[in-house]
Amino acid sequence: MFRRFLSTTTSLRPTVFALSTKFGKSAIAVVRISGPQSQYIYHELTKSTKPPKDRIASVRKLYSTIPHQNTLLDEALTLYLPGPKTYTGEDLLELHLHGGIAIIKAVLSSIKTLHNPEKGIIIRQADRGEFSRQAFINGRLDLTELEGINNLIDSETEQQRLANLSSSSGKTKEVFQKWRKQILDEIANLTTIIDFGEDHDLHETENLINTVISNIKAMDSDIRKYLKKVRSSEVLLNGIKLTLLGPPNAGKSSILNILANKDAAIVSEIAGTTRDVLDIPLEIGGFKVVVGDTAGIRASEEADVIEREGIKRAKERSFLSDLVIVILDPLTQNDTKELKNHINELIKENKKILVVLNKQDLYLDKADDMIEEYSKQLNLPQEYFHVVSCSTGQGVDNLLDVLVDSFKNVSESIDSDPVLVSARIQDILENDILYGFSEFYQWAKQDDVVVATECLTQSVDGIGKITGEYIDLDEVLDVVFSNFCIGK
Structure with a gap:
């Protein structure tokens, strides 16, 4: 036993x-x-x-x-x-x-x-x-790292993994700790005015306050840029919305099937096969993308009641998209007036647009002429245009490269990896830290240094909420007296 x-x-x-x-x-x-x-x-x-x-x-x-x-x-x-x-x-x-x-x-x-x-x-x-x-x-990880680890586990695509890696590896923590130290330094500077104001003349006090204001404004700008990047990167979680537009039978469903690498949509010679928006979630170049195949856009008098509703939904879907791909068949003489009018509306809304000319294998020697002609028709720059052949695969790899570059633009991840933080952190950045800065400006302009300092304390407490650390009076005092000479 x-x-x-x-x-x-x-x-x-x-x-x-x-x-x-x-x-x-x-x-x-x-x-x-x-x-x-x-x-x-x-x-x-x-x-x-x-x-x-x-x-x-x-x-x-x-x-x-x-x-x-x-x-x-x-x-x-x-x-x-x-x-x-x-x-x-x-x-x-x-x-x-x-x-x-x-x-x-x-x-x-x-x-x-x-x-x-x-x-x-x-x-x-x-x-x-x-x-x-x-x-x-036990102090092994802060809240940003823990949230990052949880999100990393939930990552479905390479870009989501890269975005969440920033938090899980401690890079996000480093950013907030840097800001926390900078705010504490400014609180310490203001504390010297409060506690030792009689030792400074008026000119020195004004210069110190103006320096603090300048430093806080620089931080304010950095945090707003960070928030903007985070919100641009959020599209990686839900998926970049991409809509396929074009006249009937131009090859929208064929392009979708190529992107999906499977028969995700019905391909037919009959015009108006697609009547509703068909959303297909895909991974393209490491990005989560939701591709919407839509009804062909043509003059409403040529379509029946159901198709007209499909055209309406196609237009609505394009306005909600991060990227619109217009697919055209240069060998078919379609009336593009309705499509052109809709593209003009998209341009007014600053929507990102790419135009794909399909069936490249049937007009190899005339591709440049086709691009020039449709560029004039649709009032779009020629660099927006790309030629492919769904039947032979010509131009498809180049189109995918262009799409990946466009996705990087949408998520602002061209020059650096995307950054994702939780909605909780975004809320604290805006409603605690930046709000504390805005209140600080008002009271600093009124020369109320005590209240202005409390406003910055609210901001540094906000960072404490993000990381799990809270301000300690001893930290402020350490900064205040670190510049004092020995024996003073």
Whole structure:
């Protein structure tokens, strides 16, 4: 019979455990355990008298801890990580099990039976996000990093991954810490006026206040640019809205099928096949894109009642798009008056437009002439035009490259990776930090340094809400006196 091992550590802090991989039949299932009883659980499951080797994976037999059973549960890979240098900042034990449902249930049940509050052994299943909560409480990660990790897990495309990596890797934290320090420096400068104003003449005080105002305005501009970039990058989450427009039978559905790399839409020689907007979510060049195939736009008198409604919806969809692709068949003499009028409306709304001339294989030597002609007809620059052949694939790779560049423009990620932060952070940036700046300007102009300083305190507190740090009076005093000479 195996000897049961009593915990060598008692603590009111709970040890929590959970299945970290998806529940269900799989090759591997990982159970994560965090807290002061992690090593105790290891001994009880493995029946080993020797302590686990720190940060070294080892294969161990796991036995049931249910009284009078001692049955073998699994042979698993175990990894023990002593705190505080772990994800949670606590002692951490991972069990890499074979991914059978019965195995997972048996191991979790055994861990649960080890809970013994009378002996100070508090073991329970983890709540949602509790491992990350421990990481925050123990100072391993701040709130921006934790939100970034959560969003990184939810990333579906390469661009979403890059955008969320900024927060999860700590880059976002660095940005906010820089701003926090800068605001604290300005609070410290104003505090010297409040506490030591009699030591400065009026001219020195005015210069100092003007310097603080100038510095805050520079920060104000930086934060607004950051917010603008974040909001442009948000399109990466919901998908860039791309609408395909054009006359009937120009090849819109064929272009959609090429972009989707499958038959996503019905292709027919019959005009007006597409009657409603067909939205297809795709990944193009690492971007999440929602492509809308629409009804062909032509004179309303040529269309029936249902098709006219489809044309109306096509136009409405284009106004809501981030990018509009107009597809034309240069070999078919379509009346483009209705389409031209709609394009003019899109131009007035500053919509981004690309024009694709289809069936390039049938007019290879006349492509430049076709572009010149349609450029005049539609009042669009020739650089907006691209030629492709859906049947041969000519020009498709070039079109995809152009689309990816357009997506980078839409998300403002041409020169740098996109940036995503939560709606909570955006709200604090606008309603705490920037609002504190605006109030600071008003009171500073009225020479009320005390209230102006409180306004900046609101701003720095806002950054504290974002990262989980709050302003400490000692921090301000450290900055104030750091420039004093020794003995003063």
